[in-house]
Amino acid sequence: MKKIIVIILIFFFNTVFSQNNIVRGKITHGKKSLQNCNIYVANTILGTVSDQDGNFELVLKKSNIPIKIIFSHVGYQEYYVEDTFENLTSKAISVTLVEINNLNEIVIFSDKKVKAGYISGLSALDLITTPTALGDAMTAISTSLPGNQIDPNDGRFFVRGGDHYETKIFINDLNVHTPFNTNGPSLPNRGRFSPFLFDGIAFSAGGFEAEYGRALSSVLLMNTKPSPVKNETELSIKSVGLDAGISRILTKNISLTGTLDYTHLGPYRAIFPSRYKWNEDYNTLASEIGTIINLKNGFFKSYNKYDQTRLDYDRNDFGFGRIINTRIYEKNFYSNNSLNLTFNDTFKFYSGxxxxxxQRDIYGIFSDQDNSFVTDKLLHFKARGEYNFHDIKLKLKVGLEHFFNTYYINYVDHFTSNQFINKTDTNTSSSFMDVELKISNKLMLKTGIRNDYTDRLNENVYSPRVRLNYEIIPNLTISPYYGVYNQSPQNGHLIFDFEKNLKSERAFQQGLNVFWNKDKRLIYVDAYKKEYKNLVKYDFAANGTSPSNFNNLGKGYANGVDVFFWDRKSIDNFEYRLSYTYIDAKRDYEDYPGLSYPGFYSKHNASVVTKYWAEKIRSLISISYIYSSGNPYTNPNKTGFNNSFTKPYNSLNLSYSYLLSNNLFIYSSISNILDFSNIASYDYTRNPNTDGVYEEQEILPSSDQFFFIGMFYKFGGTKQIKNKINEINN
Known part of the structure; x- marks a missing residue:
């Protein structure tokens, strides 16, 4: 009996003690309650978020010095309360946040933001539940945001007439050198990073700042998640593999995250066969570890990932007239480390x-007897300072960065007994400056310039940018812009440029952007004109594998319009996104005989994504449709280069998420539910038949449809899965 009384007393005192350590309150804007407001104690990892009614509870640690609690919500001015521990826990706090003028930042929805010239708004759950994504963040972006020429048979970004290498991807403002896994012919490339890793995503098809250089067409900015406020564990079992993740608070200021992921398509192929014979189906093993250290004036982030990919399959090459065996063994290590310091409301410092x-070991790409071993290393350092001159409403950002890149290749063609071994080192030193001047409450000037010196090219280039944001009426902003963009040639070109003739490729882009955002509705229209100069050209030898005579005589153009509409207001628990891209683009580059449509070109690209949260059956239902007007290819039975087009690409896709409990949900998706017969391209015999005709064969995707099902379970954390799903509709 005494033991029971002691246990009851301990429980009572612990309950009273914990209650006395809690600060409670409500956050509003006018009469509106603010959901998902970030509330945290300065210089610690203690934090929480407000619920759908704006209420919050925050556990404090007793302190003899004043405690500063910060309230942060995108679209509103940051607010803080600083008081003693006793005063904060003795009564409820009422906080009213004030909206920020649109010209300071454009708010799309809830906690999702962009700056002028960027499209954002996709959370991790948005990405994973987009039916076209099939669990891949990069695919969700390339098939549902404007500016992209949809090419599901490739999977990489082709933006505004630009090739895939013209898009640069940044994590925490640092370069991602190899964002996609390597794949064989007729297989789509998949992104290397999990969508659940990221807290914010912004995509720009043009007009981005000078800070993000060495990109001709577009940039994708992604930020990893902040410190967890509670320990949590996530497990998932999928039709293509398994993965697990943990988040742990180690000390008051240090947190740790880790994941382990294994993907293998072998069991899936046993049920849903492929058009290819798989000797070893596509499989990856990946591990991630990250840490966040909160400092007195900021924080340090470190994210590290290692993954290895293997595949081995046989495909029928109609041109060679035989089966070609393709094998790929890839290993990739990526380490991203950044330091953010805020000294006051005037100066911020960042370094990373x-x-x-x-490393890629590839067999059977050009023929059934070739082998290519490649090592590609990059070291990227960056530092910048941000100054805010409040009295003249001027923001200044200046920075320096350096890129060390080493590329090595050992290529052997066993059919011809030719071997090619070479290595190239490329060092680029860069500086940049971005200026933002608020001329009035309705007019803002953004301008910047970038300088890059590359020793391998023996070249110094400048890239100026300018944008004017003018708020015509409340919620409607018009932005004319102009920019010059420079990018070093690809390593695959530099390695063969023995005479060192190559210089930077260039693009000149101008456009007019109209942005309207009100009451969870958004309209984005961007008309642009782009001119390419100094594109890399070369000649091929008779065997088709030895390029030579490299130069910068290539050119091209791209004109078009991007349209995006997002509505989350008209119907309760329902949202839809409409995206359309029209483009007219030609280029003369690589071994093209003249100005022609590039192989990735498609004039019309459109996508529709719909999502409905059915509360009564605890389900999220999503339907999407993507359309592409077809890609050019060369038919040798006709005159000219890229003289024909494939038939349009169509795919209607469905996904269904069922919430079994607040910690467990099942996600499933089916691509191309109407079973459209989509053709990637055509292949032809090397020589004509007796009638003088080159025989034709369709190049089809490895499978017409893809089925995915996964079960996701979460232990702990501050947000239940139901609340995360509700964020899609709020």
Whole structure:
């Protein structure tokens, strides 16, 4: 009996003590309650978020010095309360946040933001539940945001007439050198990073700042998640593999996250066969570890990932007239480390360091007897300072960065007994400056310039940018812009440029952007004109594998319009996104005989994504449709280069998420539910038949449809899965 009384007393005192450590309150804007407001104690990892009614509870640690609690919500001015521990826990706090003028930042929905010239708004759950994504963040972006030429048979970004290498991807403002896994012919490339890793995503198809350089067409900015406020564990069992993740608070200021992921398509192929014979189906093993250290004036983030990919399959090459065996063994290590310091409301400092090491051992790409071993290493250092001159409403950002890139290749063609071994080192030193001047409450000037010196090219280039944001009426902003963009040639080109003739490729882009955002509705229209100069050209030898005579005589153009509409207001628990891209683009580059449509070009690209949260059956239902007007290819039975087009690409896709409990949900998706017969391209015999005709064969995707099902379970954390799903509709 005494033991029971002691247990009851301990429980009572612990309950009273914990209650006395809690600060409670409500956050509003006018009469509106603010959901998902970030509330945290300065210089610690203690934090929480407000619920759908704006209420919150925050556990404090007793302190003899004043405690500063910060209230942060995108679209509203940051607010803080600083008081003693006793005063904060003795009564409820009422906080009213004030909206920020649109010209300071454009708010799309809830806690999702962009700056002028960027499209954002996709959370991790948005990405994973987009039916076209099939669990891949990069695919969700490339098939549902404007500016992209949809090419599901490739999977990489082709933006505004630009090739895939013209898009640069940044994590925590640092370069991602190899964002996609390597794949064989007729297989789509998949992104290397999990969508659940990221807290914010912004995509720009043009007009981005000078800070993000060495990109001709577009940039994708992604930020990793902040410190967890509670320990949590996530497990998932999928039709293509398993993965697990943990988040742990180690000390008051240090947190740790880790994941382990294994993907293998072998069991899936046993049920849903492929058009290819798989000797070893596509499989990856990946591990991630990250840490966040909160400092007195900021925080340090470190994210590290290692993954290895293997595949081995046989495909029928109609041109060679035989089966070709393709094997790929890839290892990739990526380490991203950044330091963010805020000294006051006038000055911020950032520095970061990235190391990337990618090794690829590839067999059977050009023929059934070739082997290519590649090592691609990058070291990227960056530092910048941000100054805010409040009296003249001027923001200044200046920075320096350096890229060390080493590329090595050992290529053997066993059919011809030719071997090619070479290595190239490329060092680029860069500086940049971005200026933002608020001329009035309705007019803002953004301008910047970037300088890059590359020793391998022996070249110094400048890239100026300018944008004017003018708020015509409340919620409607018009932005004319102009920019010059420079990018070093691809490593695959530099390695063969023995005479060192190559210089930077260039693009000149101008456009007019109209942005309207009100009451969870958004309209984005961007008309642009782009001119390419100094594109890389070369000649091929008779065997088709030895390029030579490299130069910068290539050119091209791209004109078009991007349209995006997002509505989350008209119907309760329902949202839809409409995206359309029209483009007219030609280029003369690589071994093209003249100005022609590039192989990735499609004039019309459109997508529709719909999502409905059915509360009564605890389900999220999503339907999407993507359309592409077809890609050019060369039919040798006709005159000219890229003289024909494939038939349009169509795919209607469905996904269904069922919430079994607040910690467990099942996600399933089916691509191309109407079973459209989509053709990637055509292949032809090397020589004509007796009638003088080159025989034709369709190049089809490895499978017409893809089925995915996964079960996701979460232990702990501050947000239940139901609340995360509800964020899609709020």
């Amino acid at each position: 360091l990235v190391y990337s090491n990618n």
